[in-house]
Amino acid sequence: MTGNKTYVRTTCPRDCYDSCGIVVVKRDGVVAKVLGDPNDSVSRGALCGKCAIAYNGVWRDPAVRLGHPLRRTGRKGEGRFEAVDWDTALAEIAQRLQTIVDHHGPASIWHTHYTGTCSKIAGGFPLRFFNRLGASEVEPDSICNLAGQLALEYVFGTAVLGFDPRSARDANCLLLWGVNPSASGPHAHKHWFREAPGRKIVVDPVRTPTAEAADLHLQVFPGSDAALAFSMLHVLRRKGLIDRAFLSRNAIGWEEIEHQLGDCTPEWGAAQTGVPAAVIEDAAGIYGRGPSLLWLGQGLQRQPMGGNIMRACALLPAATGNIGKAGAGFYYLNGSGRKGIRESYIAAPQLRREPAHSLSHMDLAATLEDSEKARALFCWNINIAASNPQQTRLHRALQRDDLFTVVVDPFLTDTADFADFVLPAASFLEFDDIVSSYFHLTLGAQVKAMEPIGVSLPNQEIFRRLARAMGYGEPELFESDAEILAKLLRDVGFSGGFDDFAGKGTLELWPEPVIQFADFKFPTPSGKIEIVSARAEAAGHPRTPLPIVDPRPAGDHLRLLSPATPWLMNSSYGNDPKIAAKLGPEAVTLHPDDAAERGIADGDGVEIANETGRLAAVARVAAVVPRGTALSGKSRWPGGSSARANVNVLNPGRKTDMAESSAVHGVEVTIRRASA
Numbered sequence: 001m002t003g004n005k006t007y008v009r010t011t012c013p014r015d016c017y018d019s020c021g022i023v024v025v026k027r028d029g030v031v032a033k034v035l036g037d038p039n040d041s042v043s044r045g046a047l048c049g050k051c052a053i054a055y056n057g058v059w060r061d062p063a064v065r066l067g068h069p070l071r072r073t074g075r076k077g078e079g080r081f082e083a084v085d086w087d088t089a090l091a092e093i094a095q096r097l098q099t100i101v102d103h104h105g106p107a108s109i110w111h112t113h114y115t116g117t118c119s120k121i122a123g124g125f126p127l128r129f130f131n132r133l134g135a136s137e138v139e140p141d142s143i144c145n146l147a148g149q150l151a152l153e154y155v156f157g158t159a160v161l162g163f164d165p166r167s168a169r170d171a172n173c174l175l176l177w178g179v180n181p182s183a184s185g186p187h188a189h190k191h192w193f194r195e196a197p198g199r200k201i202v203v204d205p206v207r208t209p210t211a212e213a214a215d216l217h218l219q220v221f222p223g224s225d226a227a228l229a230f231s232m233l234h235v236l237r238r239k240g241l242i243d244r245a246f247l248s249r250n251a252i253g254w255e256e257i258e259h260q261l262g263d264c265t266p267e268w269g270a271a272q273t274g275v276p277a278a279v280i281e282d283a284a285g286i287y288g289r290g291p292s293l294l295w296l297g298q299g300l301q302r303q304p305m306g307g308n309i310m311r312a313c314a315l316l317p318a319a320t321g322n323i324g325k326a327g328a329g330f331y332y333l334n335g336s337g338r339k340g341i342r343e344s345y346i347a348a349p350q351l352r353r354e355p356a357h358s359l360s361h362m363d364l365a366a367t368l369e370d371s372e373k374a375r376a377l378f379c380w381n382i383n384i385a386a387s388n389p390q391q392t393r394l395h396r397a398l399q400r401d402d403l404f405t406v407v408v409d410p411f412l413t414d415t416a417d418f419a420d421f422v423l424p425a426a427s428f429l430e431f432d433d434i435v436s437s438y439f440h441l442t443l444g445a446q447v448k449a450m451e452p453i454g455v456s457l458p459n460q461e462i463f464r465r466l467a468r469a470m471g472y473g474e475p476e477l478f479e480s481d482a483e484i485l486a487k488l489l490r491d492v493g494f495s496g497g498f499d500d501f502a503g504k505g506t507l508e509l510w511p512e513p514v515i516q517f518a519d520f521k522f523p524t525p526s527g528k529i530e531i532v533s534a535r536a537e538a539a540g541h542p543r544t545p546l547p548i549v550d551p552r553p554a555g556d557h558l559r560l561l562s563p564a565t566p567w568l569m570n571s572s573y574g575n576d577p578k579i580a581a582k583l584g585p586e587a588v589t590l591h592p593d594d595a596a597e598r599g600i601a602d603g604d605g606v607e608i609a610n611e612t613g614r615l616a617a618v619a620r621v622a623a624v625v626p627r628g629t630a631l632s633g634k635s636r637w638p639g640g641s642s643a644r645a646n647v648n649v650l651n652p653g654r655k656t657d658m659a660e661s662s663a664v665h666g667v668e669v670t671i672r673r674a675s676a
Contacts, residue, residue: 003027009037009505011435011444012051013122013428014569015115017185018042019437020051021505024429024449031060031429031450040506042440048186049566049582054573058411059427060450064575065410066424067454076399079417079639086455086465089421094469096404096420097133100375106134107357108375112364114140116381116409116572117459119433119446120336121484122425124346125460126380126408128476129467131347134354135378139660142360143387145333147656148301151310152332154533154541155318157523160335163293163328164441166513168196170327173292175201175283177313178225178300182209183564188439189213198293198327199286203228205561206631207624216283221626222559222665223303223550224273226312230547231269232284233319234261241288243321250520251318253532256544264547272549274626288320291327298332299563304550304666307658311536311545318529329516336436339443339509340492346484348476360660362653365390368397376404380425380459385414386571386637386646389653389664392613395644408462410453411575414639424456431458432481432498434488441509443492445502541658550666557668558594558630560608562647565633574637586641588671589620589631598672605674608632610667613649616641616674630671634664 021040034055038045069089074080152159181189202214266277322328398418407419433446467477
């Protein structure tokens with residue numbers, strides 16, 4: 001008997017460029033399988049490998065999911081708890097918070113969050129509670145992409161109005177710089193990138209599957225990307241591919257760049273970057289003849305000079321006029337605002353009664369060590385014990401008995417092990433919401449397909465109940481999901497209700513590709529592309545981007561890259577045993593020449609070390625990275641190793657040149673064979 005089979009169409013809300021359409025197959029009302037939606041233009045009937053495993057594994061496993069609120073019974077870090085009911089948990093949390101507010105002020109309560117879910121209500125509504133409470137916030141994007149945001153805002157006035165991916169059909173060139181969709185957007189790699197008719201160029205220190213699929217791979221040494229951009233501009237000028245009429249009409253400050261280009265020959269670029277001069281010539285010519293699309297990756301700006309690098313790369317579309325026409329443009333992010341969603345409505349900042357305080361994730365460990373600055377910590381949609389720098393120091397700070405800590409999560413994560421209370425969050429399969437892709441110009445319906453595990457609740461309902469326990473009365477804190485969904489759909493111009501939206505699955509808001517900056521109006525102070533930025537200069541940065549590079553590692557040091565892997569979504573899925581088997585042991589990849597110098601063979605046990613920490617790993621030897629560089633994927637769960645550490649134990653928390661963001665790809669280490 002196969003049972004009565006029904007289907008629910010929904011959308012994946014993970015931190016991924018794809019935002020895949022999903023079909024949930026139910027038999028006799030019980031979820032049997034989670035699959036890709038065959039009618040979705042992105043997933044085309046198949047989920048990526050990691051989502052296919054996790055959504056049919058731990059995400060629906062009551063033995064792994066959190067089903068009840070937990071209260072700590074052991075020491076912090078041990079992960080020993082007892083189950084309590086919601087009323088008990090929320091009453092005790094509210095009492096502790098109010099005591100802290102009364103004696104230390106609300107600014108001593110910190111909350112940290114990021115993209116554990118990217119759906120609009122679950123990802124934003126909790127901010128209403130923290131605004132009303134007056135809590136301080138750890139700047140979310142400082143762990144990820146803030147340097148790039150600020151850099152592009154200096155140049156174009158925004159970082160969230162990227163090209164429409166559908167415009168690839170009119171492009172003669174796709175240039176992907178510092179992004180690896182084979183890991184971070186598998187369907188963008190599999191379909192969008194491979195099927196685009198234009199020539200493909202990838203700039204990446206790593207020979208990724210996306211780089212292998214390109215017509216040209218520029219294997220740049222990390223930290224030298226600005227030099228590569230300037231060398232390409234030198235070639236473009238010599239070939240007569242600078243669009244001077246476009247620059248005259250739409251930009252200010254080009255002359256301050258042009259006088260720097262004389263020395264930035266392809267030969268100079270080759271010496272700075274490791275990319276052969278002939279390849280620089282070819283790439284510049286292909287891109288400059290256009291129309292061309294430039295995808296600037298978030299990994300690109302996680303370098304010590306990440307802001308300068310982004311400004312330098314942003315010169316390419318400006319100098320060649322690859323903006324404001326079909327098949328042209330640049331992309332870093334596509335925000336929800338252009339689709340009509342107002343983040344301020346979701347977060348309700350008007351509820352705040354206290355001045356707002358924030359800090360970078362790079363400063364979180366030091367702040368949590370200080371009992372004067374931090375008396376409480378909320379972690380929701382994030383697993384800081386896995387994802388943050390200064391891992392040993394942070395774990396030690398999280399052990400403070402007088403740091404009241406609450407974690408909201410579907411799982412008992414490494415961070416939850418340090419909590420006083422763990423509140424069980426429902427998964428995306430268990431409530432309605434809206435997903436706004438940050439690549440495609442679409443909205444997806446996240447549709448409830450099953451009941452929550454145990455008594456778990458969606459993020460927003462947890463914070464509604466906590467607001468009630470705190471005695472708050474503002475109506476924004478209790479607005480229902482149905483009311484919010486109706487408001488969001490009205491704002492984006494959808495005439496039906498949520499059921500009508502769910503029937504569509506994915507909503508294309510524009511029938512034809514949107515041309516980026518078609519009106520040539522840029523949201524900068526001048527209204528033009530600001531190659532020279534007075535705002536940047538006033539903030540202590542150079543007036544223009546500069547053709548500078550990071551110094552190469554000295555002595556026996558290697559530059560360690562820790563990008564996304566194909567099997568993890570940040571730290572999501574790290575607790576699925578099938579994914580753990582796919583990941584295998586902690587590993588580090590070295591160039592064959594670097595391995596030979598150190599007497600390291602493929603499969604050897606090694607120790608990766610620096611002044612911040614040490615990590616045991618298995619050596620992999622392959623020419624997929626440049627000499628002087630090592631590669632180890634991010635985001636394993638520390639609790640999965642005997643040392644309770646992952647690659648972030650080596651990350652000292654160095655900040656980028658702009659926005660106090662993560663310079664994780666500037667970490668340097670030594671690697672030696674492990675002693676017997």
